[in-house]
Amino acid sequence: MELKVLGQDNAAPQGGCSSGTCGSSEDGMGHLPDAVREKVHNHPCYSEEAHHFYARMHVAVAPACNIQCHYCNRKYDCANESRPGVVSELLSPDQAAKKVLAVASEIPQMTVLGVAGPGDPLANPERTFATFREIYAKAPDIKLCLSTNGLALPDHVDEIEALKVDHVTITINCVDPEVGAKIYPWVFWNNRRIKGAKGAKILIERQQKGLEMLLERGILVKVNSVLIPGVNDEHLKEVSRIVKAKGAFLHNVMPLIAEAEHGTFYGVMGQRGPSKQELSDLQDACAGDMNMMRHCRQCRADAVGLLGEDRGQEFTLDKIEAMDIDYEAAMNKRANVHAGIEAHRDALRAEKELADGHETLLAPLGTPPARIAVTTKGGGVINEHFGHAKEFLVYEASPEGIRFIGPRKVENAYCVGPDVCPDGAEKGTVLDAILDSLSDCSAVVSAKVGIEPWSQLEAAGITPNGAYAMDLIEDAVKGMYGDLVDQGWSAKDLHVQAAS
Template sequence: MQLPVLNNVPEAKSGCAASSCGSTDSQIDSLPDAIREKVQNHPCYSEDAHHYFARMHVAVAPACNIQCHYCNRKYDCANESRPGVVSEVLTPDQAVKKTMAVAANIPQMTVLGIAGPGDPLANPEKTFETFRRLSEEAPDIKLCVSTNGLALPAAVEELAKHNIDHVTITINCVDPEIGAKIYPWIFWNNRRIKGVKAAKILIEQQQKGLEMLIAKGILVKVNSVMIPGINDEHLAEVSRVVKSKGAFLHNVMPLIAEAEHGTFYGVMGQRGPTPEELQDLQDSCSGDMNMMRHCRQCRADAVGMLGEDRGDEFTLDKIEDMDIDYQAAMEKRKVIHAAIQEEMDSKRLEKAQKAEAQKQAERMTTRPVLMAVATSGQGVINVHFGHAKEFLIYEASPSGVRFISHRKADAYCSGDISCGETESTLQRTIHSLAGCEAVLCSKVGYEPWEMLEKAGIMPNGEHAMENIEDAVMAVYREMAKAGKLTAENAPIRASA
């Protein structure tokens, strides 16, 4: 696979999926109606929905049946945010209580997932007991599960029984030789199996499980971890294979590897991809597959909107004291969900009309630009630069505005050359916006304003509370008018 050349304009590529091009098409608009219906309020499956709806994970599944080189079960820590990390493991009973407490207090929470901290299907009793009770006691919550796939074929029947219509399988490869570099061992048929043989069995079970789920009409999303030099060039093939078998969404996530996590990749110095490498791979897969770009790689006990974690408000001792009237909560949730849905529908319609108008307007020939946006949801610019914990990255081009990714503002620093320990939080934040030419937020202070300008990133606080895509397009037009968008003054792509 050849990665696209720098500054390749996606619209020029053949077969570019409607999902990834232009302001007309949100990431789920190209899906068949039946699937869109199912995912329109699922923050993990729909980019649109993640601005409005929240999710939670309950950590009922501590055991795992495989080892991945990016995971370490030993150093789980409250301050880390990555899959496989939790503060407390719950019993199914505690998990049900917690879910209902969250649903009552965060009514926009629509989805309950079981994602670990081990593998949910390696803990079948706890996982299915939680699902069974929730499907009875909280029928307005969507249930989903995330698995490595090894025990999936044996669990498909049971999953279908509990009304689980969303399953995520982590598939990092379809080639056992590559798999052997990602998975050191699996536990299979009462033995620990290593190397290529282990990877071969895991891949077979993942693919078989995928086919069985599709045959049952269960929606399947595939997660892949992008590991430079290991599977980066292979993931376009993975994307093709899983799409041909019926997976509806592919989520390529960057490897998280720090020595202090004690993982194989962290300790051995395996690097993660740069934002540019990740975007290039996602773009190269998007011709064949519907790509997810808004994943926050959340913890196995995360609670809230995708960018946030409100787990601290719902610890075991706190939910113990909460008295939940779920029937009343359900009524309230119904009203709130309907209102959100109405707002989303009208925005979608408005967007389509604007896009139509834009098609009629004179075609610009300017180059694409990346912009960072500070938002806490509702699809508007509503966060102060200094308060932003993350930025959403959008690309503006003559064909419209498209969502690219998110970047953490307070990204931890491992003290390497590109991110020295002396760097202030502000400098790190600006560093994390490398490649962006503007940052849109509700307000920017004087000091960051100057530093942003110096870094070649234009601060902009003029579009507070405005719709993100409209604001990005407005700034893009201003830049075009000012003559900033000719090919000659394109920025050199940073490798940060």
């Protein structure tokens, strides 16, 4: 068995990380004011730690868009496709509010309501703000968020502030109009469709103005950027530098989704998405002392549940109509659930602080890092069977500590039936896809691993492990890294594999 590493030169965690989990985790927020930490501590999209415990939901109330992106194709009635811009039901504000109350009652750990499409929320301001007003009045404990391309943002900052929308995401893919012309064929501005670099210049100026206005009001801003190889890959370093200098809280560099079957311009024209290593390298290059979001799932515009899961089909309009919702009772239940989660998190932090006081190297200095995949259903522990996992969380362990690399989605769980997966693919095909997704990993840690996938993982050079079931993810990753090193490998014996 070989320990797969990315190279001898990256033995230490990058991006300002030391021991412990990095990225946008609570551990990386010590430099932030208490008021900011309070705003993000239970926000699953803004806090890497919180995403293990708290859920979010999006409501699809905003169908229109005021720009065209080469990577976007908004679609409806597409329950089995998980990517931005896809929804099953378009809702009115009243329907959305009813759905929010139903979800908050049934999923008490839901803390965040976002409007992210399927178009642009601020190209549909009446529908978006009517939804927010209803939720603000009926469920004030739910955080309100919106995600926008930024073209109309400066016109709506006052209302965003008035409705206590504390979290806004702006998708900024460039700060150079010539780069923008390759991404945006047109923008619709002042009742005119403006094409090419001229339109991109207007979009960029409005994005930057809106960003500055939000930050002046004390509203947290996350910047999303889509990594498009050969178009804006190197340029995103400049984007990150500028938005960081202006005060953006978090930068989320996401991979382009460009499969031809999605019907986007990039997909039809054969534009490739980035490799796992290209994405990771660019995230590291943009990090420095700025928080980088690495746990993004590129959610649907009607997603419901923990990040990495989608329970939207449990809350379709016909189903919520049949629900008898006592939200006052639900509010009490939510408060109790949240208190329990926070007590658990406090205990985990205390345990970690105690352990950090006796921190030692995980391996001898010079031992190369290894990537380790884990499976979880939430709660920050190893509690998912390998065969049931539809995503894997990948961490990189080194002598100095561990850091989160990001999620790896797979189309189908391996264990869903005796021979065949729901889409008709054979189990062997599904396992091949999982193995390909984990090709840069040295090990996978699950609550349980079956005999057949165990042997196939070993054959692929990936060590399976079921001994850390119900352990904390961070402890399991550290333990697994120690296990790999203890098996007798040394740096001179390691096979260095470039990640695909």
